[in-house]
Amino acid sequence: MEIKGQTAYITGGASGLGEATARTLAAAGATVGVLDMNEALAAKVAGELGGASAACDVTDAASHEAAMASLRDAIGPARIFIACAGIATGAKLVSRDGSATPLEKLTGAIRVNLIGTINSMRLAAADMAAMDPLEDNERGAIVTTASIAAFEGQIGQGDYSASKGGVAASTITYARELAREGIRVNCISPGLMDTPMMDGLPDEVRQSLVETTVFPKRLGHADEYAALAKHIAENRYINGTVIRLDGALRMAPR
Ligand SMILES: NC(=O)c1ccc[n+]([C@@H]2O[C@H](COP(=O)([O-])OP(=O)(O)OC[C@H]3O[C@@H](n4cnc5c(N)ncnc54)[C@H](O)[C@@H]3O)[C@@H](O)[C@H]2O)c1
Structure with a gap:
């Protein structure tokens, strides 16, 4: 669909990939709604873009x-929905002392990244289904965010890999389910992107990951994610797919 004149909501829109996408879609003429746990940053980003936040x-x-209702009142329902909210976690099944790791340490990413994304999708899809169809009967486009850890998770990333694997695997299922309503569902699976999420990585770990990247030998830019999300929203024939954005990186076990 043409971005200009549409309303787009972005979860995790206060930072990193989501923020870059909010800026890119706003620059293309969309009215943006920024959804984030970080209320102050969400309001700042939305304020700079002439959008709304919740x-x-x-x-x-x-x-x-409640957040969706607040954005609907402010800027109308969204035709474009980008799910970027997420967290990175790390824990092994068995702790160093040989004891089983507490369950809650092994499920945080599943809760935020997988269940959170499903929560977003159900609300986005219900809003889109109630809107008038556009060309080709298209009503909306949903873009979710997995990670290459869905396919090559590193040791200690089981929770994160499982969460992203779930997001990737359900893409075709939800695309099939929502086809009747004219809603497309696609997923971007990034490699290593230069965002605040990566700030905690020690320099040597960051450098070794960059070395493993095939080409170009650097972290990905948030703008590169945003450009792909925008293209997916624009290109009606992209549906039910998971697109890697990773400079051909295949992560080693550790
Ligand atoms: N940066 C990378 O290298 C990379 C690689 C692969 C996948 N990803 C995925 O991309 C997405 C965006 O990551 P990023 O790098 O931009 O990170 P980021 O930390 O810069 O942004 C994540 C945003 O999500 C928000 N958030 C976290 N939990 C939330 C919740 N429960 N409800 C609402 N908002 C919440 C945070 O407040 C933050 O603004 C995540 O799903 C992440 O797993 C990132």
């Missing part, structure tokens, strides 16, 4: 529903 915890049904 505090939202994607893991919480009531919080997400």
Whole structure:
């Protein structure tokens, strides 16, 4: 669909990939709604772009529903929905002392990245389904965010890999399910992107990951994610697919 004149909501839009996407879509003429747990940053980004923001915890049904209602009132329902909210976690099944790791340390990413994304998708899809169809009967486009850890997770990333594997695997299922409503569902699977999420990585780890990247030998830019998300929203024939954005990186076990 043509971006200009559409309304786009972005979860995790206060930072990193989501923020870059909010800026790119706004520059292309969309009115943006920024959904994020970080209320102050979300308001700052939305304010700079002439959009609206709402505090939202994607893991919480009531919080997400209230945030969607607030954005609907402010800027109307979204035809474009980009799900970028997410967290990175790390823990092994068995702790150093030989004891089983507490379950809650092994499920945080599944809660935010997978259940949160499903929560976003159900609300986005319900709004889109109620809108008038455009050309080809298209009503909306949803873009979710997995990670190459869905396919080559490193040791200690089981929770994160499982969360992203779930997002990637359900893409075709939801695309099939929502086809009747004219809603496309696609997923971007990034490699290593230069965002605040990567700030915690020690320099030597960052450097070794860059070395493993085939070409170009650097971290990805958030703008490169945003450009792909925009293209997916524009290109009606892209549906039900997971697109890697990773400079041909295949991560080693550790
Ligand atoms: N940066 C990378 O290298 C990379 C690689 C692969 C996948 N990803 C994925 O891309 C997405 C965006 O990551 P990023 O690098 O931009 O990170 P980021 O930390 O810069 O941004 C993530 C945003 O999500 C928000 N958020 C976290 N939990 C939330 C919740 N429960 N409800 C609402 N908002 C919440 C945060 O407040 C933050 O603004 C994530 O899903 C991440 O797993 C990132």
